[in-house]
Structures are given as structure tokens and as C-alpha cells.
Amino acid sequence: MKVLVIGATGGSGRAAVEALVSAGHEVTAFSRRGETLGEGVIAKSGDATREEDVRSAVAGQDAVVVTLGIRESAVRVRLLGSAGTPMDVRSRGTRHVIAAMRAHGVKRLVVQTSFGVGETRGRLAAIDRAIFALLLRPQIADTEVQEREVRASGLEWVLAQPVHLTDGSETGAFASLEGETRGRSVSRRAVGRFLAEAVESPRYVGRSVALSSE
Numbered sequence: 001m002k003v004l005v006i007g008a009t010g011g012s013g014r015a016a017v018e019a020l021v022s023a024g025h026e027v028t029a030f031s032r033r034g035e036t037l038g039e040g041v042i043a044k045s046g047d048a049t050r051e052e053d054v055r056s057a058v059a060g061q062d063a064v065v066v067t068l069g070i071r072e073s074a075v076r077v078r079l080l081g082s083a084g085t086p087m088d089v090r091s092r093g094t095r096h097v098i099a100a101m102r103a104h105g106v107k108r109l110v111v112q113t114s115f116g117v118g119e120t121r122g123r124l125a126a127i128d129r130a131i132f133a134l135l136l137r138p139q140i141a142d143t144e145v146q147e148r149e150v151r152a153s154g155l156e157w158v159l160a161q162p163v164h165l166t167d168g169s170e171t172g173a174f175a176s177l178e179g180e181t182r183g184r185s186v187s188r189r190a191v192g193r194f195l196a197e198a199v200e201s202p203r204y205v206g207r208s209v210a211l212s213s214e
Contacts, residue, residue, distance in 0.1 A: 005067065
């Protein structure tokens with residue numbers, strides 16, 4: 001399959017690209033600088049908040065994976081705002097992706113959001129609710145909007161909701177359709193492998209999937 005990864009240079013985006021390539025897909029990595037992410041990966045430069053950039057990138061693809069987010073310090077963003085990325089990058093970028101997919105007839109959309117929004121909002125531990133409220137409120141609010149956009153898209157969508165992300169080496173994730181978790185963290189590599197699986201598998205279509213360590 002031809003798969004476009006939006007937000008390809010973030011931790012989860014890089015992991016998704018790696019997993020997709022390993023699975024034999026033809027991968028296009030979309031990022032603002034158009035970085036080359038490995039042999040055989042097509043680099044595409046553009047801004048996810050610019051509709052024309054996204055529309056051009058989606059043309060000719062079979063599926064799209066979205067791993068958008070703000071890579072700056074959460075403390076800095078909460079106190080001063082984001083210096084380099086719009087606060088609504090998740091929802092706005094995903095909205096452009098959905099419009100482009102409809103225009104080009106692309107059906108499969110896999111979006112990484114966060115455990116603790118949407119269907120899993122009520123499953124957050126008290127400490128995580130405090131972190132969301134005090135430190136991550138703007139990002140979480142935008143992620144909630146992003147999830148609503150995906151659910152209303154009419155596409156073959158999958159929402160991946162990882163718990164706390166780490167740079168660990170484990171490659172397997174416990175994937176729950178009921179919002180259950182086995183741990184408070186999961187590696188980006190494990191999430192990347194799930195995103196690659198969700199591109200092909202019909203099992204997760206139209207579902208929100210909680211991801212934690214096995």
C-alpha cells in the first residue's frame with residue numbers, strides 16, 4: 001500500500017514510518033522540512049495547517065497515518081504558548097487530511113491521539129487528570145476536537161490512544177478496544193507498529209484503541 005504519514009518527524013511518526021517500511025509499504029513522510037527518514041521513504045515537505053499542502057500530499061495514497069503534535073516543552077507551552085507550532089495543529093491538520101481524503105477517494109485514516117480523551121476520558125488516574133488540567137489543558141482540548149472530527153469523517157478511521165510515551169525498545173503494545181490498560185507507559189516503537197497494523201487490519205475500523213505496554 002501507499003501510505004502517507006503526517007507528522008513523520010516526531011517520535012511516533014518516525015516509529016510509524018519504520019514499521020510501515022518493515023511491513024513492505026511504500027511510505028511518504030510529510031513534514032515541514034521534508035526530512036529523509038530512510039532508504040526508500042519518499043520525503044514530502046509541507047505544513048499540515050495549510051490545506052493545499054495536505055491535499056497535494058494525499059493525492060495517490062491508499063491510507064493516511066496522522067501523528068501530529070507539539071514537540072516543545074509542555075511547561076513552556078502552558079506558560080508562554082507554542083513558539084513554532086499552532087496550538088490547534090492536531091485538529092486543523094486532521095481536518096485538512098479528512099477533506100483531502102474525501103476529495104481524492106482515500107478511505108483508511110489512522111490517527112494517534114491520547115489515552116484520556118474521548119471514550120477513555122473517565123479512565124484517567126487522578127494524577128493524570130491533574131496533569132491534563134494544569135499542564136496540558138490546551139493540547140488536550142485540541143485533541144478532543146481532533147477526535148470529534150475523525151469520528152464524523154465518514155472514513156474508515158482508527159483512533160490510537162497511547163498512554164505515556166517512552167523511547168523504550170519494546171515493540172509490542174497491549175491494544176484494547178474497551179479502554180483497558182496494563183501499564184502507565186508504552187514505547188513509541190510499539191505504537192508505531194500498531195499504527196502500521198491498523199493501516200491494513202479491518203479489526204480496528206471505527207474504533208478507539210487504548211495502547212499500553214504488554
